[in-house]
Amino acid sequence: MELPSEEFALSQTLSRVEDVEFEVERFVAHDDDHVMPFVWVSDGDGDRIRTELEADESVENIELVSELDGEWLFRMEWVDHIETLIHILVKEEGSILAAFGDESGWQIRVLFADRDGLSRTYDYCRDAGLTVDIRSIYQLDDGREGRFGLTDEQQDTLVAAYERGYFDVPRKITLTDLGEELGISHQALSERLRRGEKSVLKNTVIVGAED
Known part of the structure; x- marks a missing residue:
């Protein structure tokens, strides 16, 4: 989900x-008044x-x-503009898996116990006059593929490429040979790998990245 920076903690600093x-x-x-993140x-x-x-x-x-290396880890208490966080963490007992913020806003990945928790959070924000944009939803029933935004074909291809040493340095198998083993063309395999790698990066390393 995405939240505007002006409706979230650290808005003055941003x-x-x-x-x-x-x-x-x-x-x-800890309670209904503050959260203590490591940032x-x-x-x-x-x-x-x-100072800011x-x-x-x-x-x-x-x-x-x-x-x-030019990065600082702070422990702090957030005491204002945290209504959405308090609702997720305390009321819904959800988990924040990742959160990234800059001047354009905050991108947050949340794990709810059920889909109703997401619906209640959305309704809470709307009723409280808060802005929230749900960018994507993954079901844990879909397995790790759903979690990382992968199709079954992309998941199988990435696993096969990894197991056969395509990502090793030096590579143990060429793209052409791997394509022959999987029964698909060199071009199709290359495109499938790139799309799969992009989905994994977007949903793990790059929080909230746009397509």
């Missing part, structure tokens, strides 16, 4: 610092980020946990 990006490592919800911050000036975070009214108790 509006004041150009090109800053936030990626949440883990959420902990990776990517920006060229860590001192300025710390301390001035952000949606944030309290900021602690720098780690600094690595």
Whole structure:
């Protein structure tokens, strides 16, 4: 799901610092008033980020946990603009699998116990005057393929390519030989692999990426 930055925590920091990006490592919800995330911050000036975070009214108790190669991991408390998060974590007992935010908004991947939890969350946001955009829905009954947005053919092809060493360095099998084993043309295999790789990247590494 996607949420506008102005209706979410850290909106002040996002509006004041150009090109800053936030990626949440883990959420902990203690009660109905605040959540305590671990947040990776990517920006060229860590001192300025710390200053802006301390001035952000949606944030309290900021602690720098780690600094690595131009990224900073902060532990903090979010105390404002978190109604949607509280509903998901506390009311629905859902899990935030991934969350990424920049000036364009927040992209969040959520695991609900059932589809009704998603419907109730959508209705809650609508009734509270909050904006939420549901970008895609995957059923766990579909297995890992559904979770990563893969078709059955893409899943089978990626597994076969991995098992036969296509992704090894150096490669143990060529695209042509792999296509012959699978009974499809070189061109069809290449396109299927690319589409499968794009789906896996989009649904794992790149949170909320557009097609």
